[in-house]
Amino acid sequence: MRYAVDHVTSQLGAAPDDTLGISxxxxxxxxxxxxxxxxxxxxxxxxxxxxxxxxxxxxxxxTDGTAALIDAFAADDPRIRAVHLRKHYGxxxxxxxxxxxxxxxxVITLDGDLQDDPAFISEFVARIEGGADLVSGYKQVRHDPxxxxxxxxxxxxxxxxxSGVPLRDFNCGFKAYRLACIRELSVYxxxxxxxxxxxxxxxxxxxxxxxxxxxxxxxxxKFGATRLFEGxxxxxxxxxxxxxxxxxxxxxxxxxxxxxxxxxSLLTYLSLLWFMGEPIGTRPLLTLGVLLTLASIQFVGTGxxxxxxxRTTITSREIVSVREGPARLPAxxxxxxxxxxxxxxxxxxxxx
Numbered sequence: 001m002r003y004a005v006d007h008v009t010s011q012l013g014a015a016p017d018d019t020l021g022i023s024x025x026x027x028x029x030x031x032x033x034x035x036x037x038x039x040x041x042x043x044x045x046x047x048x049x050x051x052x053x054x055x056x057x058x059x060x061x062x063t064d065g066t067a068a069l070i071d072a073f074a075a076d077d078p079r080i081r082a083v084h085l086r087k088h089y090g091x092x093x094x095x096x097x098x099x100x101x102x103x104x105x106x107v108i109t110l111d112g113d114l115q116d117d118p119a120f121i122s123e124f125v126a127r128i129e130g131g132a133d134l135v136s137g138y139k140q141v142r143h144d145p146x147x148x149x150x151x152x153x154x155x156x157x158x159x160x161x162x163s164g165v166p167l168r169d170f171n172c173g174f175k176a177y178r179l180a181c182i183r184e185l186s187v188y189x190x191x192x193x194x195x196x197x198x199x200x201x202x203x204x205x206x207x208x209x210x211x212x213x214x215x216x217x218x219x220x221x222k223f224g225a226t227r228l229f230e231g232x233x234x235x236x237x238x239x240x241x242x243x244x245x246x247x248x249x250x251x252x253x254x255x256x257x258x259x260x261x262x263x264x265s266l267l268t269y270l271s272l273l274w275f276m277g278e279p280i281g282t283r284p285l286l287t288l289g290v291l292l293t294l295a296s297i298q299f300v301g302t303g304x305x306x307x308x309x310x311r312t313t314i315t316s317r318e319i320v321s322v323r324e325g326p327a328r329l330p331a332x333x334x335x336x337x338x339x340x341x342x343x344x345x346x347x348x349x350x351x352x
Contacts, residue, residue: 021051022125023104027094028070028112029060033218035069038114039080045118049125055080056098057112061088091173096187107177115143116174117212124176124209133181133204136167136196137174139213151228159235163197167208170196174211178204184321190234201242202321246310246319252303256296263292 024042028035035057046053057070059082070082083097095109106128110116116137127135142149152171159170170193177195181204185195200206244251266289270280280286 020054020104022046022049022053022106022108022121023098023102024053024055024108024110024118024121025058025095025098025102026055026110026112027058027060027091027098028062028066029088029094030062030064030066031112031218032062032065032069034112034114035066035073038112038118039073041114041118042110043077043079045121048119049122051106051125053079054103056083056101057081058083058085058094058098060085060090060094090190092187092189092192095192099182099185099187102179102182105179107179107182109173109175109177111173113216114218115214115216117214120174120209120211121176124174127207127209128176128178131205132176132207133178134196134199134206135176135209136169136206137172137211138167138169138208139172139174140168140210142213143215144213155228155231158232159194159197162235162239163194163200165197165200165206167196167206169208170194172211180324184317189237190230191238193231194234194238197238198242203323204321246314248306248310249300249303252299252306256299256303259292259299260296263289263294263296265289267293 024046026038026042031038039055042055046055055073057073057080059067059070067082067084070080073080074082081101083101085094085097098109099107106125108121108124110118120137124135124137152169156168156170160166160168173192175195177199181199181202184202184204185198187195191198196206240251266285270283270286270289274280
């Protein structure tokens with residue numbers, strides 16, 4: 001089990017198996033000052049869609065009264081549910097806890113710090129109805145200090161280049177998912193940043209939507225300077241999971257090939273010197289050549305063992321993703337049109 005849920009608070013409303021139109025998921029960690037305003041804006045934004053909905057506030061081990069506040073929301077409104085984690089696990093486990101419990105055909109995620117504008121929910125829903133499986137927000141105009149925006153730009157550029165998914169803001173928490181999409185995604189560690197990459201690799205249609213980013217008015221950012229380093233490690237894990245989960249020998253085979261070729265080339269060179277009468281017993285290249293050759297054999301062995309593990313543990317659900325229903329037209333581009341230089345993102349007024 002990836003997380004421990006303390007309890008879920010909700011009024012008696014829709015049965016657990018009843019399907020709703022939209023599920024809004026808000027992971028929160030010590031965001032009590034923002035939640036009352038966020039609740040009002042979120043309800044207004046969801047009501048503007050004309051669909052049935054639920055709101056899941058996920059308390060990620062808060063200590064500032066957040067837990068009691070979202071319990072009060074749930075007691076006051078049957079459309080609101082409060083999910084409490086037993087301790088602070090992080091954003092990915094918080095999302096995983098919510099994804100296990102959502103009942104909406106469309107799932108909206110947004111942060112609890114009021115920087116995401118719920119009035120854009122209707123546009124997310126429209127994009128999902130238009131055929132997208134995942135719509136990722138793009139905060140083209142950001143209201144954050146340079147110490148947060150600069151590492152984010154570097155991270156986004158690296159992920160975009162390495163993954164091949166042409167989104168410009170992987171870190172944006174404001175996203176919309178088709179329910180079938182999240183049912184096939186595993187969210188743990190720091191994978192919440194890479195859900196578009198995981199979805200794209202599974203064959204889901206990923207699009208981008210420019211959203212309004214508002215200045216933080218309460219509290220402070222929970223992400224520090226270590227996010228770039230941690231995200232880089234998570235990116236390596238994602239690449240391993242998406243590209244080599246079903247064929248690990250292809251990865252270890254490449255490593256074995258490079259190592260073995262280099263090692264054998266060095267040993268061949270040293271052998272020629274030895275035939276020419278030069279001593280090679282004390283040369284460092286001899287040790288390096290032997291080590292690289294042995295390493296290549298170990299890489300092949302590790303790859304074969306990994307193939308055996310995959311053969312005995314993998315399921316057909318991990319190998320292919322099957323879409324139910326009629327075919328949908330492909331998107332012309334997954335990127336949203338860029339705003340003119342210096343332009344502010346247009347605001348949206350939620351329905352009263």
